[in-house]
Amino acid sequence: MQCDDCGSSDAVIHVTQVESNEMNTFHLCEACATAKGLETGTVPASPLTDFLAQMGTGMETGPAAVTDERCGTCGLTLSDFRKAGRLGCADCYTHFARHLRGLLRRLHGGSQHVGKVYLAEENGHAERAARMVNLRRSLQQAVESEDFERAATLRDQIRQMDEA
């Protein structure tokens, strides 16, 4: 579908307006929608999410925005992050690293950790066992709620941990 306004780009925003009992629907491309002052994201809940939303407008024009990136471990998507301003797990930092670097530079003035170095010792047995229990429980929940994409991710993680 073409944009009602410029007629050249694909319409991605659909606005229904009700005025004096008359209903009109417009189909607009992102650029025209922004030009008309229509918010394309959700309402930011805090200064940080506001900040993240602003960053997001630049990113969404890239091809990555077509399929919302998702952390393979906890299932958090990039748009979840932009909405809430919180990351879901340690692996999110790896999955979304390229999006985070710029943000961290702006927040902190740097994106490279220079503080304490932490070396995890081989002490995580209890945690690994607990994590396995949790993964199995989550898998069961995912299957019950027919979220098969998530279930597949969880199954792979359980397999990985079994092999380790």
Add this chain to the structure above:
Amino acid sequence: MSVELLQLGKDWMDGSGPHADIVLSTRVRLARNLNAFTFGTRASDAERESVWGLASEAAANVPLLKGGAAYLVSELAPVERRVLLERHLVSRELIGGEDSRPAKHAALLLAPKDSLGVMVNEEDHLRLQALLSGFRLRDAWRLADELDEQLGRRLTYAYNPEFGFLTSCPTNVGSGLRASVLMHLPGLVLTKEIAKVLQGMGQVGLTFRGLYGEGSEVVGNFFQISNQTTLGKNEEELVDQLQKIVQQVIQYEVQARSILLRDAPTVMEDKVWRAYGLLRHARAISFEEVMNLLSGVRLGISLKLLPEVSVYLLNQIMIVTQAAHLEQMAGEPLGATARDVRRAAYVRAILSEAGSLPE
């Protein structure tokens, strides 16, 4: 539990430590997460339960926490939760709102010496904090660091070499360190220099908050000053920078006080004696008014316009006249009027115990 709870967290208000007349307390907190679990609000109940299980087991075994106390927020009465908040031992986020239930498996671990503690299942799995009286940033950092070392050997933290210690919110990532000092700055407020000082802090990566941290209002001329950034500088640099700026603010405050004393001695003397008089004789008083009057008395003592009353007593009044403390001591819920009456009676009792000042 009630009596025990009212004994907690006294160390930080004992009025010891350098510059205790201007810097009430120093706090260093480190945000840490366990690598194996989903963070914060996204974690399932089962995961939160596991985090609590692992944290309490670790606490029972690390030297600094061994023999300390553990409180599951859900097992405390609402008034007890607020007592912990009023003592600055937990955050608002950990105990949940007035009407909402606290998050599942949210808990507080306290070291036998309760200047040291860990909030469990707050925004991050673990929030280690060291809270000391007076201006003691380096001591607080060393204490928090030592606890971090001990816990980090028993638990596997979420960490990566590029981003450091991984936190739920990217504003805390890296060192996970937030150092803050609670400063009493009536001189800068009265001379109207405070806006400039606070603005200057913003430019060097520091931020200020009210008495109870994030989102709280400034009362009684108390400002909590802390570092805003956590990544790209190491812990010592972050602590040192705050140390230097706070030292400067202390100097400005001392200057402002001496200017007030030089240019308006009668007004100042009248102001602090009025504050003392009201506290000594009022029959019903709100918390906010107590805080403002205490600010005057604190200033008066520091300028030697009032005879010595120990800073500890002033700190004690400040903590114990808060709503939840009054209710906990009364053993029943109190309406606003009853609270104001009890508060006034309590303040009078403490000040008369401290000895009557000359008229």
